[in-house]
Amino acid sequence: MPPDELTAARQDLTADCGRCVGLCCVVPAFAASADFAIDKPAGTPCVNLLPDSRCGVHGQLRERGFPGCVVFDCLGAGQRVTQDVFGGADWRDDPATASAMSAVFPVMRQLTELLWHLREARTLVAPGPLRDEVEQRLAAVEALAAGRADELAALDAGAHRREVGDLLGRVSEAVRRDVPGRARDRRGADLVGAALRGAALRGASLRGAYLIGADLRGADLRRADLLGADLRAADLRGADLTGALFLTQPQLTAAVGDPSTSLPAALERPGHWAPAPGARRR
Ligand code: SF4
Structure with missing residues (x-):
């Protein structure tokens, strides 16, 4: 499947805030930190x-101390919960609806992330038993996401994450097996603040790695597996992420980059990334 088709296949995994009732601004707790200016239960x-579920400081989130809101992406969970599960209801309607929405939203967010990765996995493997397994799992997760509120609230999303994670690991291994000059795996590695400028990480598994604030300028991350890697404030200027596996838009948005960063074809360049040297900011 060409990248533009993957983008189209993920269309329903794009947040549509106009069809949501601000669930990401209500359901989670915030702790005052560099990401959020306030404590919120x-x-x-x-x-x-x-009152209309828009953010009153939307255009100034970073300046007002809410960069965590810029990075967050529900991957379409908000509108699914609001429209599909609760038929357009609002948490403001009554406490029972608010409580039920609070129970369902985090589960749906996990399911939409699984759908994001499974739809990519489907594009990565040739027809055969592994592809069939991906298709079956994808259909199963789609069915779960279409469940009723009580079914979703009772779902053990963690168990499904583990099962999908195992499957994605096998897909990743199949894809990276023949990557030329494949770098050694650093799965789950603590690379916080690591000096990895120009590092050869092509085809490596960086699954779940802690890359917060790492210097990855000019690094070769082609076909690297970045599932769940923490890229907050990682410097990706000049890095090559062409064909990187299982990267999400929120991961990318949390990192630092510029026009010289090469991205997987189905992801968008974050709007706040630095402009090209010499370019004028608008
Ligand atoms: S600052 Fe805006 S986007 Fe962030 S939680 Fe509050 S209302 Fe939502």
Whole structure:
């Protein structure tokens, strides 16, 4: 499947805030930190949330101390919960609806992430037993995501994550097996702040690696497996992520990059990344 077809196949995994009731601004708890300017208990609306479910500081999130909101992406969970599960209801309607939505939203967010990865996995393997397994798992997760509120609230999403994670690991291994000059795997490695400028990481598994603040300028990350890698503030300027596996838009948005960063074809360049040297900021 060409990259533009993968983008189209993920269309329903794109947040549509106009069809949501601000669930990401209500359901999670925030702890005052570099990501959020305030403490907020779970299940209570953020002080910046407007009555029409828009954010009152949307255009100034970083300046106002909410960069964590820029990075967050529900991958379409918000509109699924609001429209498909609750038929357009609002958590403001009554406490029971608010409580039920709070229970369902985190589960749906996990399912939409699994769908994101499984739809990519389907494009990576040739027809055969492994591809069949991906297709079956994808159909199963789609069915779970279409469940009723009580079914979703009772779902053990963690168990499904583990099973899908195992399958994605086998897909990853099959894809990376023949990568020329494949670098050694650093799965789950603590690489916080690591000096990896120009590092040869082609085809490596960096699954679940902690790359917070790592210097990855000019690194070769082609066909690297980045499932769940923590890329917050990692410097990807000039890095080559062509064909990188299982990377999500929120991971990318949390990193630092510029126009010289080469991206997997189905991902978008974050709008806040630095412009090319000499380019004028608008
Ligand atoms: S600052 Fe805006 S985007 Fe962030 S939680 Fe509050 S209302 Fe939502």
